[in-house]
Amino acid sequence: MKLNKKYALSANEGTYALAKRDIIVAHSTATPNGEAGAIAHNMKVGINTAQTYVHLVVDYKECYLVGGLGYVAWGSGYYGNQLSPMQIELCEFTNKSQAKKAYRNYIGLIREYAQKYGIPLTLDTNAKRGVETHNWVTHNLGNADHSDPYGQHWY
Ligand SMILES: [Zn+2]
Numbered sequence: 001m002k003l004n005k006k007y008a009l010s011a012n013e014g015t016y017a018l019a020k021r022d023i024i025v026a027h028s029t030a031t032p033n034g035e036a037g038a039i040a041h042n043m044k045v046g047i048n049t050a051q052t053y054v055h056l057v058v059d060y061k062e063c064y065l066v067g068g069l070g071y072v073a074w075g076s077g078y079y080g081n082q083l084s085p086m087q088i089e090l091c092e093f094t095n096k097s098q099a100k101k102a103y104r105n106y107i108g109l110i111r112e113y114a115q116k117y118g119i120p121l122t123l124d125t126n127a128k129r130g131v132e133t134h135n136w137v138t139h140n141l142g143n144a145d146h147s148d149p150y151g152q153h154w155y
Pocket of ligand 1: 026027028035075134148
């Protein structure tokens, strides 16, 4: 999937330390019907206040790049951030077909980047490397308190 770079951080924004290539962090926004462009825009303009951003934000039609791929992002607490070259937000939709398309795009990107970084396609296991949810990071690495993408019920 082609990445829209309209809200990509510039060189003086965020962290430009290389992340370890251990985990992909899977998030979801918990902002029902918030499209990827709006979420990515909020990350970009809030960089110095909210200080929260991930690498990719995906919905049913596009994917925005925010943080530089391969570099530390500020999405899942200090420990998770250091280990993840790609953290991704799934946008949630009450419309079922939009939700399904967004989810399909999300899984496609997770697979693509896991492969690119040599990260195993396992989900939330006890292994040190793999695809992990933000919830897993909260419970296994700490310095985080979110449980997404679990426990949400917009669709
Ligand atoms: Zn999250």
